[in-house]
Amino acid sequence: MILVSACLLGHNTKYNGGSNDHPLLIKYNELGKFVAVCPECLGKLPIPHPPSEIIGGSGKDVWTEKAKVISNQHHVVTANFIHGAERVLEIAKQYKIKAAILKERSPSCGVHQIYDGTFSDKRVSGEGVATALLRKNEIAVYSEEEITEKLLQKLLDENHA
Template identity: 55%
Template sequence: MIIVSACLLGLNTKYDGKAHTHAMLQKYSTKGKFIPVCPEQLGGLPTPRVPVEIIGGTGQGVLSGDCVAQGEQGEVVTSEFILGAKEVLKIVELVPVTAAILKERSPSCGVNCIYDGSFSHRIISGQGVTAALLKEHNIPIYSEEELTEERLVELLERV
């Protein structure tokens, strides 16, 4: 099975209650090999919810306690982000997961980059909290932005 950010499959799980529907992922979702997840919902946050960014670092820093996940108005939601990442990891432990396809720039799911914590749309290199935890556990992670159809078919063949 492949973990996929639920918003990419058309589920309205994004912070603003909308989706980031990815046509190619939606097309292949009928194969029954995707597990849609929203770590922020699994961590107990509502939808819609305030925009959140990682302040002072990346997902690895949140996991190690060196920085926080914080809402635009200052509300700290670090524990919810960590819980959501751990819940996704439980899914990985329950079913044979061969990879994860995650939403780039998300404070949970960002694979290569996230927003810098200033809420000014500046991007930095680094991973979101869930992406970092999956990588720590040797689950291959891919951004929807770097995914080609050829790569997706190859990933699906491994399931």
């Protein structure tokens, strides 16, 4: 089994109530080899909710309390993001997950990039809160932007999904 951001599979879990449909992942979802998760939903944030960004670093820094997650309404939502990431890890352990495909630039799921915390649409290198926790627990994390049919088939084969 492979962990996948629910929004990529057509679930309306995006902060604004929409989804980030990824046609290839939706096609392969029919095989029943994915476990859909949304760290923000699992962190008890409503859908929709105000957009959030990491201030002072990346998801890795959130875990060491060097950074925090705030909404564009200036509410600190770090606890929601931490709780959601912990729930995602619990699910990953339950299913013996070794790989995840997550939504790039999300403050939860960003793999290579996140937004810089100024709500100005500026991207920086970094990872989201859930991605950092999964990596810390030796789960390989891929962005939907790097997924090709060849890589997806390789991941399915490697993970005996």
